[in-house]
Amino acid sequence: MFRYLKVHGIGLLYGVLLTGFTVYLLMDTFFISKVYRVAEETEEQNIVLENNQEETMVKTSETSYEDGEISITLTEYREEDTSIYVADIVLSSPEYLKTAFAQNSYGKNVTEKTSEISEGVNAILAINGDYYGAQEKGYVLRNGTLYRSEAEEGQEDLVIYEDGSFEIILEETITAEELLEQGAQELLSFGPALIENGTIAVTEEDEVGKAMASNPRTAIGILDDLHYVFVVSDGRTEESKGLSLLELAEFMDGLGVKTAYNLDGGGSSTMYFNDEVINTTTTNGRSIKERSVSDIVYIGY
Template sequence: MKQLFNWLKKPFRLGIIYSLCLTLTVGYVLLDTFVIPKELASNDANTQSLDPNQTTTKESATTTAATITDTSYQDENISIAIATERANDTTFYVVDIQLSSADYLKTAFAQGSYGRNIKETTSTIAKEQQAILAINGDYYGFRDTGYVLRNGETYRDTPWEGTDALVIDSAGNFSTYSEDDNSLADILTAQNAQQVLSFGPTLIQDSQIVISTNTEVSQSKSSNPRTAIGQIDDRHYVMIVSDGRTDESEGLSLYQLAEEFASRGASIAYNLDGGGSSTLWFNGQVINQPTDGRQIKERSVSDIIYIGY
């Protein structure tokens, strides 16, 4: 013991021990924040994690055979048509969706669980849900704030200040609200909200573009891969996913993205997580070219929006 005490009396040795402890502490904090999966509880009582092969609104299978091509799906309840477009030196994909019921517009968590650092690729989550079509969601797990309400259950009600929330009600109608609105929780209850996504900004409101040419997501490039969703009419939706960050496809600005929704008659449109997360999956295949700027590869995300039974 005396030898240890004498050894510790050397100032530089105490410094070494202090530095080692600090490094280990910082390392653990970073791992806990960004790497270690941690399942969290919902804010609603008696809520359980979703089964990865079943959502809370799973319907029975359609009674008629579907007609499926490389770019379309049609049955008695769901109509999907995918068009590949080119503008602003960018390739993007426009999905026109018409549903007989809002029940077929769904969301799902990676691994069927809400929590921090719980991630899977969009295609993996889509296959687990037996989806027909899917896009990446808002990547709620990348941060600790922002409303998370999925399939009628509230998982997080901490506002992301300065951000718009997309609300989808039980009839499948879209609306957006600032998360700075202190009455948002009451609004969600009054609207019987089924889904709330937190990313933004709102691109189209009341059929008008509501952003400027300079509007951009924080720390994002002006031209980027993008994922966004809009509503044209009752149970009639449009999704747009753009490629970007490659020599073949530059990427869209938010304003250019809004223009594409406006030209297709969207009454409301909302920007979702983009960049390396942007993914469009249809009938077992990734349709776009997801990339982080270095390689064509799907990024693992925390959630998806999908069409399915």
């Protein structure tokens, strides 16, 4: 035994170190949380929230919300053997369309459930975002603050400007700093674009990575000035098979959407409205539960 260790010891030690390093890389990539920056709420935001809570007359039901500044109507559709939830949103100001990070922090593997993030920012309505934390590159611009400016080649982003308008851009054609100078307020980096300038931008061949054709989906779209839709579909269950990207685009085109963008889907797809999760959230179809994500898009003060 001693002779064996003497002859092969270096090789065994190398193997142990290599295994340990590999395990660390896997843990670092998928599990170890790293907070790079805390997104602090401003005093002005807190005052606005408190004033609205005290002074606004709110009319709300299971499928609607109205307070004079924000109007939301929730409708459930049944198409392609799938339940689809559409929140029709009309705002008096673009400032009510916002984003938020899990744990109020920009970082790596920093996650919370969509409902938990929503509760933390008093969201009236929310959907999961682009899961920026699972990517090493790609622009991250949220609520007017630039967190990551390293472009991803071929990455198609949704830009939301200060006036509430939408634009689809390719990261390699313009820098995040230039977009910020042009008035970009939010950059969502998942994709692809579903509808651009009123024209469907995907085909039946398009898919995110190697995902199945039919999946739970999350998308955001604009119909007119300060008039938006949040769309989430169920999928991977006996009740709902899910949608392909083309089916999702065709559905949103039928709603009259001018620009639509695909967000993180699958087990991440979640819609939260009036303190409840609206859709059936699942990763594998067997267990119905929320997946923790890195960020949300929401409507609120």
